[in-house]
Amino acid sequence: MLTFHDHRTQNRRSTSELAGGELIAPLECPERVDMIADRIREVGLGDIRGATMHGLEPIAAVHDPAYIDFIENAWADWRAAGYTGEAIATVWPTRRTRSDFVPQNIDGKLGYYALAAETAIEAGTWEAARASVDIALTALDHVQTTGEAAFGLCRPPGHHAAFDQYGGYCFFNNAAIAAQAAREAGASRVAILDVDYHHGNGTQQIFYDRDDVLFVSLHCDPVHEFPHYLGRPDERGAGAGEGYNRNHALPPGTDYTTWVAELEAAMSGIDDYDPDLVIVSLGVDTFEGDPIGSFKLVSDDFTDYGRRLAGMKRPTLFLMEGGYAVAEIGINAVNVLAGFDR
Ligand code: Q9C
Ligand code: ZN
Numbered sequence: 001m002l003t004f005h006d007h008r009t010q011n012r013r014s015t016s017e018l019a020g021g022e023l024i025a026p027l028e029c030p031e032r033v034d035m036i037a038d039r040i041r042e043v044g045l046g047d048i049r050g051a052t053m054h055g056l057e058p059i060a061a062v063h064d065p066a067y068i069d070f071i072e073n074a075w076a077d078w079r080a081a082g083y084t085g086e087a088i089a090t091v092w093p094t095r096r097t098r099s100d101f102v103p104q105n106i107d108g109k110l111g112y113y114a115l116a117a118e119t120a121i122e123a124g125t126w127e128a129a130r131a132s133v134d135i136a137l138t139a140l141d142h143v144q145t146t147g148e149a150a151f152g153l154c155r156p157p158g159h160h161a162a163f164d165q166y167g168g169y170c171f172f173n174n175a176a177i178a179a180q181a182a183r184e185a186g187a188s189r190v191a192i193l194d195v196d197y198h199h200g201n202g203t204q205q206i207f208y209d210r211d212d213v214l215f216v217s218l219h220c221d222p223v224h225e226f227p228h229y230l231g232r233p234d235e236r237g238a239g240a241g242e243g244y245n246r247n248h249a250l251p252p253g254t255d256y257t258t259w260v261a262e263l264e265a266a267m268s269g270i271d272d273y274d275p276d277l278v279i280v281s282l283g284v285d286t287f288e289g290d291p292i293g294s295f296k297l298v299s300d301d302f303t304d305y306g307r308r309l310a311g312m313k314r315p316t317l318f319l320m321e322g323g324y325a326v327a328e329i330g331i332n333a334v335n336v337l338a339g340f341d342r
Contacts, residue, residue: 001045002142003045003047003049004048004138004139005048005051005135006051008128009033009155009156010033011124012122012156016085016086017118018120028157028322033153035330036320036334037330038330039334040337045338045341052138056068058133058181059172059177061181062163062172063164063173063177064163064164066164067163071113071121074121074126075087075123077109078110080106081106086121088117088120089107089114089117090117092111093111093112115160115201115227117167119169119170125156132171132172133174133177136175136178136317138152139151139318140182143315148315149315149316149318149341150317150318151318151319156169156170156171157170157320157321157322158171158173158174158176158177158203158281159173159200159201159281160198160202160227161202168201168226168227175192175194175319176192176206179279187277189213190214190277191213191270191273191277192213192215192280192281194215194218194321195218195281195283195305196283196285197322198219198285198322199220200217203217204217204245208245209237211237211240211241211243213244214245214269215245217231217246217248218263219248220249220250221252222249224251231247235247246266248262248266253296254296255295255297256296259286259297260304263305264308277317278315280309280316280317280318283321283323287302291325297332299331302331302339304339306336306338306340306341309339310339318336318340320333
């Protein structure tokens with residue numbers, strides 16, 4: 001399988017993640033992609049090719065143009081306000097305040113557009129987030145022109161990013177942008193299968209009232225886990241999208257036997273939908289050694305489910321999402337891809 005990547009992703013070098021009341025070194029670090037790329041070369045998965053620029057139009061087909069402007073200018077606005085640390089939201093529109101206007105002040109803007117405080121914006125964020133989208137769209141181009149599967153080694157991840165919100169380490173929703181681009185290029189139905197440990201709240205929201213993009217997610221029940229306020233099984237879509245959003249919420253500590261039974265159910269639903277393209281939001285934070293996940297998958301389990309995904313026999317685009325056990329992230333992510341190719 002071919003991999004697509006772009007070194008501009010390494011421009012995101014945040015030094016601060018708000019966690020447990022402290023600023024820690026961010027879990028979503030540049031070394032994550034180095035480990036995956038090293039493993040791809042080690043096992044000979046296939047070539048790693050560069051990404052081509054796709055511009056802002058495909059991003060604006062999914063995200064609010066004012067939000068895109070905000071991500072572009074947030075760091076400069078923050079610096080202009082005289083702040084020396086990284087840009088972190090500290091105040092939010094909440095129940096019984098207003099959210100029908102965007103404040104002009106940078107602190108107000110940050111809270112308006114942030115869905116969580118752990119994710120800081122810094123000098124390289126805009127360029128890296130755009131590169132991540134270009135990777136996804138270049139990998140999509142390959143799937144569409146050849147029918148072969150492809151891997152977009154995206155970073156930063158995307159599935160928490162909504163129409164006009166960033167957070168959970170995500171800025172632009174790579175999978176949603178690729179799904180929309182595939183629709184515009186002629187695919188009738190696209191399925192997004194999100195296997196990251198966390199619920200893909202952003203992807204769900206973007207397609208919630210649509211039946212042309214099916215969103216299916218396996219994740220830790222949000223009652224117990226980030227993103228906390230979305231991802232329950234009774235969220236099934238709205239209007240024309242009713243029935244086209246499927247949340248498989250699993251308890252903390254879920255092991256592979258339970259997880260893979262749920263994956264089989266999810267894949268059977270995708271098969272019934274008969275999509276022209278399957279986009280896999282590939283988070284490997286389901287690994288037993290993940291520092292923020294609680295699931296119990298071992299490295300061989302990733303190979304096993306990669307093989308099962310190939311059984312769907314659909315054009316497939318893999319896009320990297322989460323996974324924070326840096327020492328094993330390459331083994332686990334590449335096991336899925338190698339299992340698929342087997
Ligand atoms: N102190 C993705 O996997 N909360 N994002 C972490 C630990 C944020 C995960 C709490 C988790 C975001 C793409
Ligand atoms: Zn995750």
